[in-house]
Amino acid sequence: xxxxxxxxxxxxxxxxxxxxxxxxxxxxxxxxxxxxxxxxxxxxxxxxxxxxxxxxxxxxxxxxxxxxxxxxxxxxxxxxxxxxxxxxxxxxxxxxxxxxxxxxxxxxxxxxxxxxxxxxxxxxxxxxxxxxxxxxxxxxxxxxxxxxxxxxxxxxxxxxxxxxxxxxxxxxxxxxxxxxxxxxxxxxxxxxxxxxxxxxxxxxxxxxx
Amino acid sequence: xxxxxxxxxxxxxxxxxxxxxxxxxxxxxxxxxxxxxxxxxxxxxxxxxxxxxxxxxxxxxxxxxxxxxxxxxxxxxxxxxxxxxxxxxxxxxxxxxxxxxxxxxxxxxxxxxxxxxxxxxxxxxxxxxxxxxxxxxxxxxxxxxxxxxxxxxxxxxxxxxxxxxxxxxxxxxxxxxxxxxxxxxxxxxxxxxxxxxxxxxxxxxxxxx
Numbered sequence: 001x002x003x004x005x006x007x008x009x010x011x012x013x014x015x016x017x018x019x020x021x022x023x024x025x026x027x028x029x030x031x032x033x034x035x036x037x038x039x040x041x042x043x044x045x046x047x048x049x050x051x052x053x054x055x056x057x058x059x060x061x062x063x064x065x066x067x068x069x070x071x072x073x074x075x076x077x078x079x080x081x082x083x084x085x086x087x088x089x090x091x092x093x094x095x096x097x098x099x100x101x102x103x104x105x106x107x108x109x110x111x112x113x114x115x116x117x118x119x120x121x122x123x124x125x126x127x128x129x130x131x132x133x134x135x136x137x138x139x140x141x142x143x144x145x146x147x148x149x150x151x152x153x154x155x156x157x158x159x160x161x162x163x164x165x166x167x168x169x170x171x172x173x174x175x176x177x178x179x180x181x182x183x184x185x186x187x188x189x190x191x192x193x194x195x196x197x198x199x200x201x202x203x204x205x206x207x208x209x
Numbered sequence: 210x211x212x213x214x215x216x217x218x219x220x221x222x223x224x225x226x227x228x229x230x231x232x233x234x235x236x237x238x239x240x241x242x243x244x245x246x247x248x249x250x251x252x253x254x255x256x257x258x259x260x261x262x263x264x265x266x267x268x269x270x271x272x273x274x275x276x277x278x279x280x281x282x283x284x285x286x287x288x289x290x291x292x293x294x295x296x297x298x299x300x301x302x303x304x305x306x307x308x309x310x311x312x313x314x315x316x317x318x319x320x321x322x323x324x325x326x327x328x329x330x331x332x333x334x335x336x337x338x339x340x341x342x343x344x345x346x347x348x349x350x351x352x353x354x355x356x357x358x359x360x361x362x363x364x365x366x367x368x369x370x371x372x373x374x375x376x377x378x379x380x381x382x383x384x385x386x387x388x389x390x391x392x393x394x395x396x397x398x399x400x401x402x403x404x405x406x407x408x409x410x411x412x413x414x415x416x417x418x
Binding site for chain 1: 220223224226227228230231232235251252253254289290291292296304305306308309312313315316321359360366382383384386388389390391392393398399400401402403404405406407408409410411412413414415416417
């Protein structure tokens with residue numbers, strides 16, 4: 001969403017703002033009615049001045065020299081990401097990663113809703129995954145017609161097949177939580193979480209130090 | 210690990226190399242005895258010339274104009290990350306994220322071993338998590354004395370407490386898979402996966418396009 005200042009944040013800035021939002025949502029409201037940029041930077045691991053600058057690009061969210069009101073900051077950050085309307089997710093792959101995503105209370109706080117779960121493996125279809133009855137791909141295709149989703153989530157290992165399914169069913173945004181990166185077909189956008197890359201980076205540093 | 214060319218890869222390069230390694234390990238060996246930089250770039254979503262350049266910094270791994278031998282490429286990439294010796298992980302938080310990590314066959318392929326799982330929640334202690342008997346923090350501290358770990362993995366939500374535990378027990382490298390970023394205490398290194406940041410970036414893009 002274009003903000004009123006016409007400012008386009010970089011991917012790094014977006015990640016930092018997302019980190020702030022996640023952190024703020026985990027804070028006990030009673031303990032943190034207000035938060036200073038110094039406190040928030042300590043929690044997220046960045047610099048206070050950098051955060052103030054980030055916020056400044058979107059209007060500041062407070063008065064200089066005063067701590068931010070946490071509920072206000074949360075609402076402003078949600079607005080930046082376009083979280084004023086509900087976002088629907090459809091999950092492919094009914095395993096423990098799907099259960100992890102479904103366990104996130106933060107998603108509910110952000111009005112992000114998982115509408116359904118499907119799996120290519122016949123043995124998983126019809127079973128339960130964190131309260132959802134697991135659909136087949138054919139069922140998921142039908143389901144999408146009456147329950148549109150904004151984002152397809154890949155939690156299983158058949159990544160290419162999942163990308164093809166979402167592409168064929170008009171879902172252009174993919175959150176790929178599998179271990180293998182998926183290239184984005186034309187007109188689609190894929191975010192590859194690639195968890196293992198983070199672990200390998202740490203292992204590299206163990207040997208580097 | 211310093212390579213013989215004295216080359217220090219950037220975090221972005223490391224992530225790309227890690228992506229290649231993960232991708233190569235998922236490929237069916239019978240179908241891919243060899244792979245060209247073009248094929249590999251198509252799978253990982255980058256540019257062939259960029260990959261060749263990355264590899265070149267570490268010795269090239271093949272002859273110009275010929276595809277790479279996949280087993281050779283895997284071994285060379287493992288060597289870059291220092292995966293010639295076993296790496297041990299200790300997991301904090303016995304939930305579905307821990308089960309996800311424990312289900313990764315790729316970890317075994319890389320000789321990365323989870324040695325144990327512990328949890329701060331009494332109700333989870335003594336229960337099973339993907340074959341592991343869940344320890345208390347006190348038990349995990351004792352366990353570490355005879356079973357040293359290189360990396361602490363945070364799968365639960367009590368992030369600060371987990372970081373303190375690992376710090377107190379001499380584990381300096383943390384793979385944080387919780388939703389909240391953790392700042393690294395002095396002398397420690399934390400990789401914050403922050404999965405939700407990726408999702409929020411996608412949601413931003415939905416509204417931006």
